[in-house]
Amino acid sequence: MLQSIRDKSKGWLAYIIVGFISIPFLFWGIQQYLGVGGELVAAKVNDTEISLRDFQRSLQQQQQQMRSMLGGKVPAEMLQGSAIQQSVVSNMIREELLRQYSAGKGLRISDNQLLSEIKGQESFQEEGVFNKQKYERLLEQQRLTKSGFEYQVRTSMQLNQFQDALVSSVFIPSSSQKDFLGLKGQKRKIDYVIFDKEQFRSSASPGAEEIEKYYQENQQNYVTKEQVKISYIVLDEAELASQVSVDDNALQTFYEQEKDLYRVPEARKVSHILIKASQEDGADELAVAESRAKEIHTKIMAGADFFETAKETSEDKLSAEQGGDLGFISPGDMDPAFEKALFSLSVDSISEPVKTPQGYHILKLIEVRPAKVKSFDEAKPEVEQEFRQREAEQVLIEKSELLVTLSYENSDSLAPVSDALGIEVKTSGWISRDQGEGIAADQRVRQAAFLPEVLQQKRNSDVIETDDGKQIVLRLAEHQPSKPKPLAEVKDLIVQQLVDNFMRDKVKALGEAKLELLRQGTDLKSIAAQIGADLKSPGFVAREDERVPAEIRDRIFTLSGLKKGESVPAGVVMSDGNYALVSLTEVKIPEINLDDKNSQNLVNSIKGSYQQREFEAVYQALESRSDIKIYNENLQQ
Template sequence: MLQFIRERAQSWIAWVIVTLLIIPFALWGINQYFDGGKEIAAARVNDAEISPQRLQQAFYQQQQRLREMLGANYRPEMFPEEQMRQQVLDGLIEQELLVQTASGSGMRIGDTLLAATIHAVPAFQQDGKFSQQVYEGALRNRGMVPAGFEADLRRDMLTQQLYAGIVRSDFATPVERRAMQQLLGQQRDIGFLLLPLADFVAKAQVSKDEIQAYYDAQGALFMQPEQVSIAYIELSAEQIAKGIKVGDDELRARYESQQANYSTPEERHARHILVRVEPGADAAVDAAARAEAEQLLKQIRGGAAFADVARKSSQDPGSAAEGGDLGFFGRGVMDKAFEDAAYALKAGEVSEPVRSAFGYHLIRLEAVRGGSSKTFAEVREQILAEIRNERAEQQFYDQAERLAALTYEHPDTLEEASRELGLPIVQSEPVTRRGGTGLLANPKLIGAAFSEDVLARNNNSEAIDVGRNQLVVLRVTQHQPEMRRPLEAVREDIVSRIRRDKAAAAAREAATALQQQLQQGGDPALVAKGARAKWQRVDGVLREGAKLDAAILRSVFAMPRPQDGKTVWEQTVVANGDIAVVGLYAVRDGEVVEGEAGAAGDLERAAGEAAFAAALNGIRAGAKVTRPGKQQ
């Protein structure tokens, strides 16, 4: 449709089509037209589709999580793009299968639970309370909108509901519990030596032929990803609002006409005594209740403390024990007759008996708060922002329609829209499909920049909704296809890689020779000394809390029990590439304590996880999953 308009933008039919588009813009909102055309699904799961946009959004979110987790240590080359994209797609397919299964089982996430979950997130709160503005801002910073986030969260909560239902359904037998305690409390006596990889790296030599051969064989490691430079114009209500001028007369008129909006509602703190009258009671019962209330009022006016009389005689189970204390309340909370009486009292006064739907009340007013109005000076900036935002929003929708029309009519330039609407054209640095920073971290913009219509046909993008009342139209100004970086640019990296590979091989060879000496009965301390290493003996190693490298610890508890007093020897690679030669001397099982819940809980969780994995495999086996479009 849009290509058809562009090709005929100067003909009468273009104006007819644009007019037909503008009418539903006005009636239904412009956002429905900014989501792009139909694209090949990234995957189909039974009858549901996973769109390329959804995959891109999830991919972007995964990148963000990795950046936050690793901080300054994050490097894009650590996570090959295609591999990570496929992993993300696998996760979306799994989630869709779980959502379909949960929905088919009648599970639902209601609006109330969804809202409560969102409101409880600290990142969406201000001064300890949920803030809609903070919420929308936090999502906008991640290139998300509330509707999309809430839909994703609802799906996540639904899958968690299914997960919990399966995982928590398993249990452990007494025999399994005892075995688990023995394993969890198991202690192992070990010794080990470390061969530093750095010692072998320093000795590794690399020739020119090896560098060239590595470059030729491992070319994929040195590819510079496809890049585009982007020019874009941004239309936002926030920017429009900054240019709107409002006079003091208008501000004061708004203040006077809406003064209630700038006042603190009055609240009253009261105590009460209730003499209950059941619904439908006859006149005699009603009269008796009133007489009882009047008798209690007489006691209070005779000097009895209101709170003491309430504790003894009030028939309100919710407040009697608190001396009838109801705390602070505003209008519209209490029974109308009760409210009117409470608001007619002054602090310290006690009412006559007041008839409500529940019976007769005696009310004592303890305190009054609120009810004051802010001065014009106090709320001037607030009123200014309100009026600016109202006008900016209307201007935004008017200009958005014009922006859409101008960029359709002039598909090969942003100049016309920029000149007529007064919006600057911003030129970006080159970005890859992984996105950039600021606005260019938004997956919608990156998806548009690399779309066929924008990249291959060199057209303007459609207006892209990137936040509340915020649109962007972009075009590609320069395209750099994926290419292998020159050898000279990556030479040092290749030398480093080859040296490390050679060093790792030499270290393994040395470790194997040392392991053979130890297996033949060599003294560990002497063997370590001969290798310029240090032998370290550690007894009573536990699975949890041991101050050992994680790789050594895993290796220790994977080694078989020593037989006939013979030490078991193995080698393992630790996190920094050093190689450890490890000896296991003895194994002692943990103590069994009958009735101990911890081991049972661990075992039941493990059994539950296994049950969930089996259920997921069954769901996968019965599903029809296809991947029509491979994402680049």
Template sequence: ETKAFQVDGQFDSAQYKSLLARAGLSPASYEQQLRYDLLNRELTSAIESSTIVSVSEAEHLIQLEQQKRDAAIGKISYQTFLDDNAVSDSEMKTYYENNMARFMLPAQVDIEYISLSVSSIAEKLTPTEEVLRAFYEDNLGQFMRPEQRKVSHILIESDKEAAIKILTAVKHRLDQGEQFATIAEELSQDTGSAGQGGDLGYIQKGVMEDDNFDKALFSLMEVGQVSEIVETSYGYHLLKLTDIQAVEQKSLLSVKEEVSRRYQQQEAEKIFFEQAEVLAELSYEYPDTLTVAADALDIPIQSTGFFSKSQTEIAGIAANKKVNAAAFSDEVLNERLNSAVIELSDQAVVVIRHKAYQPAKQSMLAEVEQEIRSELSLQYAQQRVKEAGETILQKIQQGGDPASLLSQYEWHTQQTLSRREQPFSYEILEQLYRMQKPLQSPNYHGFIDDEGNYIILVLYSVITPEKQKLTEADRAELLPYLEQNQGRSELAAFINSLKESADIAIIQP
């Protein structure tokens, strides 16, 4: 059923083998991988779909979700302790000498190259009015506005049984004379269109990216007609056809820019494939120069500037993994030959050759002095903020006043906080909600957050609301969501158990 393997809607063995060969796969290896993927999908689906969350569990989870905590929060920023001047020259020198391998500059190359792309060729094409008119008339089908249908819908996102029950009742109400738009405003779960009576505007085939939706909409014969219940990837619908705009031929004047762009693209693709062959032939026949190919194709020779094999921030073609690998290959780096044609995309290629080389070398202390100073300053700041935070936390636990002890830092006084309270980070609130409920006196907790700051939490009380009974609508909406999340958790636990029980050996090269 894979469309890429089909010709005229039918599976084609030659197409199948050709596409696999381009991807470096044999039919046997591809089919084995496909079997593995299907088995893996079946196992995943079996675990995720077998989870059941009871109504009582759901009510308890909602109760926990709505729980609030009465707390105060202090923050000691590591930046308070940053001080480059605190790092002595001797400390910096010692760090440099102990980490010299880290301050090695890797080998670098500078390459020259000629590139060829459809876009660069298209930019040079300037078609005349006569050429554009001829192209337009030869391709009238490309410049037609397809049929568009204006549609309103009522969407129900519940499970199939509940959705069909609701939409069947809607059909009955429509038969009794109620307005489609009124019911859509009342029941449709598409929040984007419900307020407009379910109006989705004008739609052409393919826009909704759902075959069932298109089939149902474009099978309606008359304006005002309502479809039967339609199941799509979005949920379950009733569709009402409210207008039809027929196919319309666009004039050359109205689509002149599009005609020009399509002509340039089509012609540029033809020229590109012709020139790519010339580039491959000449760069191979004259392996010690790019000049011959550049002159024949009227393409400038460019250079990248120096870059290393492991460098992450590189501009231009050197950022391409294939180009980077070729630049450091034995053929280009040592034998000084032109590379083979490198495909950057299906519409761009390049040939490179060596220009200059810089061997790896040790950075001098003076060159990395500021980097070392900043790093040591950060290490000292992280150490000092931890010491300061732990000292203040200990004093608070011994009866000290948190507001006074944290007066020179950031202090948020006692307040009631939900699980998603702004402006506190998810990390802080997660730590707060892990703390045990205090009995007679507040509970205290300190930790280093992801940014390196020391956070002090003071929990005074836990506020838990009364458990609320779920309505039928809440159950239909909430239980599938909770079961899906629980299923994912159980799948993750299953995978972790397999990892723990597996006998894994790591062989170092």
């Protein structure tokens, strides 16, 4: 529901409404949901309290976002420990401090600005127009009050104003620009050799005792997936539509009331000749195309057969084969200039050349099919479909409200919801965090099934809305915790790991020994010959040079102390377990021209780090002079 607002927000504060962002110091959840009313407090910022409810909702959102980003494979301690709690509450404090600062600086969002922002969100619109009922229904599904939601949108807009003011004040000194461009464009000349770990495979032979020891020490890596079965209710608009009872009298009445829906506009059958001309063409090319179209038009008006001429000259090859036939065209089907010319013609008449983005068209009107309203019998299938849809939408609104209210008020059971809505409670098969069938194929359903309030507190979930319009509430039916797999089941995997560890250790030891020889003056080419490996000499390497493995590129740009006529050696442990010896022999510094367009593009790319630094300075100053208290005992609730 809030995605479109998230998409419209800007920069560092883009995720102020919901979710998680890549810059670590900004994560905020929804505040002011359902009001405070004497609740426990998570933190206090000057005179403003952050309720425990707001904190718990923000915590759940970050947990859900982490699961989504990591495919559900997140260790439980990452999601439940004090570290994530402190991260969430700290960032909520940041938001509140920034809000107070923005307000103190006179940054204000008027009611009209707020209203315009909310009305502009596609999530709250029907056919491009703000729909108040949809707005209220979506907020209710998320258990948000209008005042709370509008407060948060206003805060987001206010902080965007603060961001804009801060960004405009950032200045990057020319010396810093030159330093950055010099480092960015620097190239380094290297030679390297890779030691292959596979040379040690035949020497690896893990024994039973080693296998058992590794298994006992690493059981957490060899466990079954935590699984659940869920009970759930699905409110499906399509199913509601199929259950709507209809009769001819009701359909006839609906048809008479909504005749405009079944109006068929005038359609005109047309053939054309196209001489292509793109908007990217120059004036000379456009003039040639126009001249060619006028020449063909003159030829036709002098008596040439239109259809044969279309076959011979039209550059729309598909229609040319049919004498230029485009079939029937209704208003809105084609370019406005094309339609204006077409709908001004009489049958068998021919237009002057008409310019559109595709080129120049010569049109011949073949037939006119007048506008009409379909009869009831002609429109009956459409009438029934639309009637069912309208009725289902009304029922859906009523049942959606009941679904939200009853599932929340009776959070320990789905039975009251089932009884009130007349919808069967179903039970899923086993679901893991990253895999499920049926409704559990939807990631949002799986995420909800493993939320603490569902899994641990045994409560009903919030309403989950799927892409196809279904509304789902679920609760835990069965839980199968993760447990270690038997050694016999994972023995082969452990052997593979032990062999790989052995090879990695051996090749690293060999590489480090040869690195010492390199430091003592032994030639890298000689070392390569000793181990039967190829010496690689790529020459000068840039930071993004894909000829060289990324680990080696990263390492060589950290090396320093190169003297003329000498080299700087280094060892690199590769991600695949191999080992590389590298010799840096030369550094090439680029010439810097700050007026160059590419240079300016690169400079602009570092503005974000300066803006972040400026932000941190402002925030630290705010924090140092503010009265902040975190109620850690309440965070454990």
